[in-house]
Amino acid sequence: MKPAPFAYAKAKSLDHAIELLGRPDGEARLLAGGQSLMATLNMRLSAPKLLIDLNGVSGLDGIALKNSALEIGALTRHVQAEHSDLVAKHAPLIYLALPHIGHAAIRNRGTLGGSIAFADPAAELPACLLAMAGEIDIAGPTGKRTVQADDFFKGLFETALGPQDVLTAIRIPAATAQTRVGFAEFARRHGDYAMVGLAASARADGKGLTDIRLAYFGVGATPLRAKKAEAALAGGDIDAAVAALAQDLDPSDDVQSTGATKKHLAGVLLRRVAKQLAEPRS
Amino acid sequence: MSAERCNVTLTVNGETVVETVDARTNLVDFLRETLSLTGSHVGCEHGVCGACTVRVDGVVVRGCLMLAAQCDGAKVETIEGVSDLGEIADLQAAFEQRNALQCGFCTPGMLLTAQELLAQGGVPSRDKIREQISGNYCRCTGYQAIIDAIEAVAEARGKK
Incomplete structure (x- = not known):
């Protein structure tokens, strides 16, 4: 499909972009890379009156x-x-x-x-x-x-x-020698949005892991911390951590898979990511 | 300051183009309908299929996810220009020899995407080639012949 008509303005500066956003009807959107926004416009999932192009505003990269x-x-x-x-x-x-x-x-x-x-x-x-x-x-x-x-x-x-x-x-926060990270996702095709994914960080304190943060995506309205699983993993019990996901996550069915499948995959990902967290970074 | 019609000046395949476009016109529609460069194809129109792939300022982009209005001052290259320059003549010959195309709908996007990887030099692994073309759908070939062709060109260019 083609987008509904809109006006286009190139922001000259950050202040100019903020000023342009202040139109009374609130129907302006910022355009950066456009790789998600343009798709939603083409599909008419969104129909702003004004697109404000940030590309060209200096001082926003680096x-x-x-x-x-x-x-x-x-x-x-x-x-x-x-x-x-x-x-x-x-x-x-x-x-x-x-x-x-x-x-x-x-x-x-x-x-x-x-x-x-x-x-x-x-x-x-x-x-x-x-x-x-x-x-x-x-x-x-x-x-x-x-x-x-x-x-x-x-x-x-x-x-x-x-x-x-x-x-x-x-x-x-810049990674230190103690920082551990892990990442895994399931997608039907490389590069597609994940059915379920997990990004994680932790700190190795010599004996085990502390400050574990497990952030799941594709399982709710926002990225979600699995805090009960984090606590179980800090105790070194991966089976308990996987079991705790049942309390942390309650994904709904979507076009890609059922909630039950996502729940199962979340556990599989946790086992993979826990292994990555246990390894020192090279 | 803001407008539903925008003036753009850009170069397309080395030629300067001055046009007035609807703000909502995306780059691939502009190339096809205003400039009659129909080598870039329109498939899904939401960035999934890769048929609309063109080069803007030297890198491949989705022609359906960029506005023509955003290309003011840009250097745009399409399959027509890249073909005419002979930059990918070996890749095109390898696609033909290995039957890496049937209907040809995906081929312009596939060629430009592959060329971006090949231009980095070396012989990429088959996994790397697969990853590079993961955003380009082909419904005819099953991909194997395309990967064969890209790999063969990488090897041949390495020997030159």
């Missing part, structure tokens, strides 16, 4: 290590992060997840900020950000603020971003 955290500008494209030594070294979970996102042509356009802001419940990066206890920088009409990943994802395609807010960067 990857830098600042105060023991890796800051990734919102307009950074997947392909740039995929080939970034800084991401590989300091954000190993994102490095593991990136090859699973879409296909080569999608990763050439898609942006990290766009993926987080769009908040598709089956997308990889929102779950990674949650698993790494990342932060999101937001600029809006009243100034700038930072929101923790735990507080950012509110509901289906719903985030802490207000109608006039622009996501400007994400920040991830």
Whole structure:
């Protein structure tokens, strides 16, 4: 299908984008990589009156290590992060997840900020950000603020971003020698949205794992922490952790699989990811 | 400042194009309908099938997930231009020799996507080739012949 008519404006700056978002009918959308938004427009799942193109706004891309955290500008494209030594070294979970996102042509356009802001419940990066206890920088009409990943994802395609807010960067605590990460997903075709996926991080304290964060995607309206399974895994009991998923997750049926299948697959993924968490990073 | 009609100036296959487009016109429709470059195909229109693959500023993109209005100032290359330059003549010959196409609907996108991998040099593994073309549907060949053709070209280019 073709999108419903809309107007197009190229934002000249961050402030200009915020100003354009302030139209009284609230029917403006930001366009970054467009790899999710354009598909929804083509299918007429969404019909904004105005698209505000952020491409060309300076200062929104770039990857830098600042105060023991890796800051990734919102307009950074997947392909740039995929080939970034800084991401590989300091954000190993994102490095593991990136090859699973879409296909080569999608990763050439898609942006990290766009993926987080769009908040598709089956997308990889929102779950990674949650698993790494990342932060999101937001600029809006009243100034700038930072929101923790735990507080950012509110509901289906719903985030802490207000109608006039622009996501400007994400920040991830830089990995240390003790950081462990794991990532696995089931998709029917490489690069498709996952039926179920799991992004995880933990800290090795010599004896076992602490600070375990298991973030599932494709099993609810938002990426979800499996906190009972985290506690069981911290005790070193993988069988108990898999059993605890029954309390943590209650996925509904969707076009790809039944909720029962997703629940089963969540356990399979947990066993795989637990093995990755137990291994020192190379 | 914002408009439902947008003026764009871009280069398409090396030629400067100046047009006024509807804001909602995507790149592949613009190429096909305004410029009559029908080598890029329209399949799913939501980024899944890869039939609309073209190059923008040197990298492959989905022609259905980018607006023509966004291409102001961009360098766009389609299968017509890339064919005419001879850049992928060996790849096209290998597709023909190995029967890596039947109906040909996916072929322009498949060729441009494969060329992006081949241009990185070396001989990629078959798994890597599979991953590279994972976003391009082919409903005729079963993919094996396509992977054979891409692998053969990688090996041949390595010997040059």
